[in-house]
Amino acid sequence: MDETAFPQHPFDARDDDKLREECGVFGVIGVADAANFVALGLHALQHRGQEAGGIVTHDPEAGFSSARRFGYVRDTFTSQKVMETLPGSIGIGHVRYSTAGSKGATQIRDVQPFFGEFAMGGAAIAHNGNIVNADELRKELIERGSIFQSSSDSECIIHLMARSLQRNIPERMKDALRRVEGAFSVVAMTRTKLIGCRDALGVRPLVIGKLGEGYVLSSETCALDIIGAELIREVEPGEMVVITDKGIESAKPFNQKRPRFCIFEHVYFSRPDSIIGGRSVYETxxxxxxxxxxxxxxxxxxxxxxxxSGTPAAIGYSQESGIPYAMGIIRNQYMGRTFIEPSEQIRNMGVRLKLNVNRALIRGKRVILVDDSVVRGTTSRKIKEMILDAGAAEVHFRIASPPTAWPCFYGVDTPQREKLLAATMSEEEMRDHLAVDSLKFISLDGLYRAVGEANGRDPAQPAYCDACFSGEYPVVPTDQIAKGFELVEAAE
Incomplete structure (x- = not known):
């Protein structure tokens, strides 16, 4: 297998005050030059992971080929030289922003898809989510002779597959994933099969599309749009689909549970032009x-x-309140990686590198700022200072999610709980900390109503995973508890 890599990308002055989705996965079968379609799909999913990306393909003559790169898809998987090394009509890809594994994606070995050679042939796998019992599994596998090549929790799946006694790759995947706890949407491939699977709760998204005579698997529908594929349906929670030139086979290999899709996908993670559960993310x-x-x-x-990220909610707030909508903050659309060395002074300029206040519009006005979330609060304070510096008379924050008071262990990069502003402060204390005229978050019931639950949140059977707001984890975070994380019976 050909394996290539670029050096780690330069300093990125990105905002570190947002919850970050960890990965996007994409796969295609039954098309010429599959790698080109995978690269386009990953480009559409770039918001789900900006640190690194990888593509694996298979061609009957060349066998399996792969390429892994640090940085953006547009900078790494667009050269003809690279794409010519990835022949074949089947391929999968992955974009990454790390949680489990080495922080900052400092090791190319942590970049997915992962590949394994089995008695019945090779298989590659790309995983979106997080395995909450990975430490336990890793220890067990190492004691039994497995040799890990990465620090990623996702590699556990490959080793569990290797130890399975089943006679084909899909059945080995079922064996492996039955041992896994946490959240997973998996896209995998063999020489002739494209495989997609979601955990029983369906925490992370995965959809099926049709492209000519071929098929597509993707984290989001926006990646289907970019290649002209037609949305067929979502992979159901607890479902595995195996796609060949004969069509789609479906199985439900896991104990079925009440679905708990991540509600923050509606708030922030997914692109607004995607469709989730039949609903427009923008409209939600x-x-x-x-x-x-x-x-x-x-x-x-x-x-x-x-x-x-605050734009659709601000439009809705304006329409309901009758207060005019205005672009009071302008985003630099060309902001990306910077060649400037990451000195403390440059780091402090990070927000201003990306955002600038429309001074002529703001001066003397009472301004409502609508944002998707407050995590540490550092960016909110800087934006407030920019608005006041521009001459605003008042600054009022309205937040399109409830207070984020708990870390996510299902594939989202969340600070330690003590670093979450809402974990240690009341809403009024946060208002004082941010020094704004008012601060209000949408209620959890209000958020549920917005995503289509007319009666709000049912405390006995929540329709979504909302652990980052409620502290109620649908899957016990085993590894984190072993490290000292404390659960509570009810949210604080």
Whole structure:
């Protein structure tokens, strides 16, 4: 297998005050030059992981080929020289932002897809999510002779497959994934099969598309759009689909549970042009703004989004409140990696490198700023200071999610709990800390109403995974508890 890599990408002055999805997965079968379609799909999923990406393909003559790169897809998988090393009509890919494994993706060995050679042939696997019993599994596997090549929790799946006694790859995957706890949406491939699978709770997304005579698996529908594929349906929670030139075979190999899809996909992670559960992500976010305006009205002159994630909610807030919508903050669309050395001074300029206040619009106005979340609060304070420096009379924050008071262990990069502002402060204390005229979050019931649950959140049977807000984890985070993390019976 050909394995190539670029050096680690330069300093990225990105915002470190957001929850970050960990990965995007994409696969295609039955098309000429599959790698080109995979690269386009990964480009559409770049928001789900910006540190690194990888592609594996198979061609009957060349066998399995792979390439792994640090950095953006547009910078790494667009050269003809690279793409010519990835022949074949079947391929899968992965974009990564690390949680489990080495922070900052400092090791190319941690970049997926992972590959394994089995008695019945090779297989590659790309995983979106997080295995909460990975430490336990890793220890067991090493004691039994497995040799790990990466620090990623996802590699456990390959080793569990290697130890299975089943006679084909899909059955070995079933064996392996039955041992895994946590969240997983998996895209895998053999020489002739494209395989997709979601955990029984369906925490992370995965959809099926049709492209001519071929098929596509993707984390989001927006990646189907970029290649002209037609959405067929979502892979169901607890379902495994095996796609060949004969079509799609479906199985439900896991104990079925009440689905608990990640509600933060609606708030922030997914692109607004994607469809989740038959619902437009954009429309859901606009409706979040409508609910927020009902719950937390305030007299003001302008409703301004914190771009770009706050834009749909700000539009909804403006429509419901009747307060004019305005682009009070302008985003530098060309902001990406920077060649500037990461000195403390440059790091402190990070927000200003990306965002600039429309001074002529803001001066003398009472401004409502709508953002998707407050995590550490560092960025919110800097934006508030920028708005006041521009001459705003008042600054009111309206947040399109409930207070983020708990870390996520299912594939999202969350700070330690003590670093989450809402874990240690009340809403009023957060307002004082941010030094704004008012601060209001949408309620958990309001968020549920916005995503289509007319009666709000059912405490006995929540329809979504909302652990980052409620502290109620649908899968016990075994490894984290072993490290001292404390659960509570009810959210604080």
């Amino acid at each position: 976010r606009r409706q979040i703004g409508v609910e927020l305006a009902k719950e937390a009205p305030v007299d003001a002159d302008l409703v301004c989004p914190v771009p770009d």
